Amino acid sequence: MGPTDADLLAAHRAGDEHAFGELVSRYRAKMWGIAARTLQHPEDAADAVQEALVSAYRSAGSFRGDASVRTWLHRILVNACIDRIRQERRRGTVPVAEVEPRHQRGDVGAEVVTRLSVERALAALPAPQRVAVVLVDVQGWPLHEVAEILEVPVGTVKSRCARGRVRLAVLLGHLREEER
Incomplete structure (x- = not known):
C-alpha cells in the first residue's frame, strides 16, 4: 500500500518534486469527468x-x-467550473442547433443523439443544480461528501439534485417518447 493522499500532499509541501504528480495521477480522470459533464x-x-x-x-x-485531500481538490475544481459557467453567461453564447438525424443509424447514432441531448440538458441547468447532479448522479459521490465539497448542508444537495432531476426529466422527456 502506497502513501495516502495526505502523505503525498505533506511530501509536496516539504519539497518532494514527484508527490503532487502522484496526486494528479490519482485524480485527473475523475476531475476530467466532473469538468466535462459540468461544462x-x-x-x-x-x-x-x-x-x-x-x-x-x-x-x-x-x-x-x-477535509480530505480528495474533497479539497474537487472543491477547487468545482469552483473553477462555476467560474467558467459565470464567464460564459456574461459573454453570452450562441445556442447549439438542434441535431436531428436524417435516418436512424442503429445504436451508435441513437447513442450520439442521446448523449448530445443529455449534454444540452445538463448545460441548461443552473450551475448549482448541474454541479450537484453531476457529482451525485453521474459520478456517484455520497451526499455528505458533495455537501462538504460544495460547502452546503446535505439537505441543500438533496434539493438541488431533486430540482435538477425534475428539470432534466422535462428536458429529456422526448427521449422516452422516442423509445416507444
Missing part, C-alpha cells in the same frame, strides 16, 4: 482541470486538513 466544451473542461490543479499546487501550503 459544455471539452476545451473548457480541460482548462478548468488545469486551473484547478495549478491552484491546488500553489495553495497546498494553505491546506488545513479540515
Whole structure:
C-alpha cells in the first residue's frame, strides 16, 4: 500500500518534486469527468482541470486538513467550473442547433443523439443544480461528501439534485417518447 493522499500532499509541501504528480495521477480522470459533464466544451473542461490543479499546487501550503485531500481538490475544481459557467453567461453564447438525424443509424447514432441531448440538458441547468447532479448522479459521490465539497448542508444537495432531476426529466422527456 502506497502513501495516502495526505502523505503525498505533506511530501509536496516539504519539497518532494514527484508527490503532487502522484496526486494528479490519482485524480485527473475523475476531475476530467466532473469538468466535462459540468461544462459544455471539452476545451473548457480541460482548462478548468488545469486551473484547478495549478491552484491546488500553489495553495497546498494553505491546506488545513479540515477535509480530505480528495474533497479539497474537487472543491477547487468545482469552483473553477462555476467560474467558467459565470464567464460564459456574461459573454453570452450562441445556442447549439438542434441535431436531428436524417435516418436512424442503429445504436451508435441513437447513442450520439442521446448523449448530445443529455449534454444540452445538463448545460441548461443552473450551475448549482448541474454541479450537484453531476457529482451525485453521474459520478456517484455520497451526499455528505458533495455537501462538504460544495460547502452546503446535505439537505441543500438533496434539493438541488431533486430540482435538477425534475428539470432534466422535462428536458429529456422526448427521449422516452422516442423509445416507444
